[in-house]
Amino acid sequence: MKNSCCDDYDPSSLSVEQALERIEQGLQAIGAKEQVTIRSALGRILAEDVLSKINVPPYENSAMDGYAVRGADLEGKVQLSMVGTSFAGQPYMGTVEAGQCARIFTGAVIPNGTDTVIMQEHVERDGDVISIGTGHKTGQNVRPLGEDMRIGETVLKAGKRLSPADIGLLASLGIPEVKIFRRLRVAFFSTGDELCAVGEVLQPGQIFDSNRYTLYGMLTRLGVELIDMGVVHDKPEDVENAFLLAAKGNDAIITSGGVSVGDADYVTDTLRRLGEVNFWKVAMKPGKPLTFGKIQDAVFFGLPGNPVSAMVTFYQFVQPALQRMMGQKHVVQTRVTVPCVSSLKKRTGRMDFQRGILERDEQGRLVVRSTGQQGSGILSSMSQANCFIILPVECGNVAAGSEVLVEPFEGLI
Numbered sequence: 001m002k003n004s005c006c007d008d009y010d011p012s013s014l015s016v017e018q019a020l021e022r023i024e025q026g027l028q029a030i031g032a033k034e035q036v037t038i039r040s041a042l043g044r045i046l047a048e049d050v051l052s053k054i055n056v057p058p059y060e061n062s063a064m065d066g067y068a069v070r071g072a073d074l075e076g077k078v079q080l081s082m083v084g085t086s087f088a089g090q091p092y093m094g095t096v097e098a099g100q101c102a103r104i105f106t107g108a109v110i111p112n113g114t115d116t117v118i119m120q121e122h123v124e125r126d127g128d129v130i131s132i133g134t135g136h137k138t139g140q141n142v143r144p145l146g147e148d149m150r151i152g153e154t155v156l157k158a159g160k161r162l163s164p165a166d167i168g169l170l171a172s173l174g175i176p177e178v179k180i181f182r183r184l185r186v187a188f189f190s191t192g193d194e195l196c197a198v199g200e201v202l203q204p205g206q207i208f209d210s211n212r213y214t215l216y217g218m219l220t221r222l223g224v225e226l227i228d229m230g231v232v233h234d235k236p237e238d239v240e241n242a243f244l245l246a247a248k249g250n251d252a253i254i255t256s257g258g259v260s261v262g263d264a265d266y267v268t269d270t271l272r273r274l275g276e277v278n279f280w281k282v283a284m285k286p287g288k289p290l291t292f293g294k295i296q297d298a299v300f301f302g303l304p305g306n307p308v309s310a311m312v313t314f315y316q317f318v319q320p321a322l323q324r325m326m327g328q329k330h331v332v333q334t335r336v337t338v339p340c341v342s343s344l345k346k347r348t349g350r351m352d353f354q355r356g357i358l359e360r361d362e363q364g365r366l367v368v369r370s371t372g373q374q375g376s377g378i379l380s381s382m383s384q385a386n387c388f389i390i391l392p393v394e395c396g397n398v399a400a401g402s403e404v405l406v407e408p409f410e411g412l413i
């Protein structure tokens with residue numbers, strides 16, 4: 001393919017898929033485990049399968065407030081006499097014989113002799129005698145022992161990021177602590193002589209350093225240990241010193257800026273000198289000059305300085321890589337095809353990650369619209385968006401009404 005004004009093809013770039021593959025091959029999972037309380041395990045990655053040592057629920061119990069009866073008694077309209085009560089936490093200890101029933105409440109143990117619960121709304125009561133109409137089924141409103149989880153069952157698999165439901169599930173099994181993988185240590189810094197730290201006074205020619213904040217946010221959500229190394233100037237020795245410091249004892253290094261071809265872009269060359277460059281440049285927009293490699297034992301991601309480019313490359317490459325290093329399995333991102341109500345500008349030669357707003361139209365159909373201007377310095381587009389619109393390399397301009405592939409931020413961000 002030749003490079004022309006409407007084509008962004010660069011033969012030295014990898015495709016997004018090739019870059020993902022190279023990153024996957026270049027990663028090492030951390031492996032080290034620690035034992036923590038289940039509350040502290042929230043959001044962390046489980047390091048061992050969890051097997052149930054009990055049945056949940058541990059006994060047959062009632063799903064309703066009503067009367068526990070013998071299914072065999074339910075032929076036509078019947079009258080039964082009440083011989084006791086089973087509360088949750090205070091079971092009825094006797095046995096219910098033919099012609100008898102027991103008062104029962106939700107969660108209470110099903111009394112001996114009974115196998116069915118009739119909701120109290122379906123019963124007429126006169127003192128200790130109840131009348132039941134027809135249409136009831138044996139076994140109704142009884143929750144079986146082990147309905148949720150059974151002894152010996154694998155209920156959580158190693159590699160799962162523990163959710164609120166998961167820690168509740170562990171609690172329901174009476175498990176106070178679990179083994180999880182240790183946190184990843186991630187050092188990050190911004191490069192650029194033009195960067196002013198938030199809180200300082202902006203001087204002519206300066207901009208505020210926003211990338212360290214988006215990175216802080218994205219890394220915090222991932223649950224890694226953060227080593228924020230601040231801003232590094234565009235001086236080769238400063239960049240070199242920062243790299244060497246970042247490589248000490250950390251699992252990953254993430255930088256922003258200085259990866260393109262400018263005279264003050266030192267990141268990729270420094271990486272080549274101190275470690276190794278696995279690849280530089282991906283056929284994507286934004287994010288083209290992404291650099292991936294290694295210094296000592298730390299994986300290295302040099303993200304482009306443009307604020308949207310840094311975020312897009314983080315979500316597409318860094319996040320899944322760190323998740324895998326943390327031991328997380330099944331990192332699958334939802335993608336759906338929906339009609340796009342905006343027309344989109346697109347040059348062939350790179351895969352675009354445009355910012356979109358996924359919403360329902362007046363007919364209730366899921367559609368996407370563009371956030372508007374798509375420059376890689378327009379961070380407000382990321383703030384407004386709730387999804388990426390992913391346009392393939394060979395795709396050109398998109399007419400309004402066309403179907404496009406969308407990746408919702410939900411779960412991603």
Ligand SMILES: Nc1nc2c(c(=O)[nH]1)N[C@H]1C(S)=C(S)[C@@H](COP(=O)(O)OP(=O)(O)OC[C@H]3O[C@@H](n4cnc5c(N)ncnc54)[C@H](O)[C@@H]3O)O[C@H]1N2
Binds near residue numbers: 259
């Ligand atoms: N001749 C070419 N020039 C450029 C190319 C190219 O292929 N040929 N690629 C462009 C693309 S695409 C991108 S993306 C950028 C990447 O640039 P760098 O990674 O070298 O980043 P910088 O030059 O340092 O900065 C780019 C831009 O972003 C602003 N920036 C940087 N850091 C921050 C920060 N922490 N917070 C907020 N904003 C930041 C910086 O001021 C620049 O405006 O290169 C293109 N050039």
Ligand code: MOO
Binds near residue numbers: 285288
């Ligand atoms: O990759 Mo750049 O991110 O096109 O602006």
Ligand SMILES: [Mg+2]
Binds near residue numbers: 259261262264265
């Ligand atoms: Mg540059």
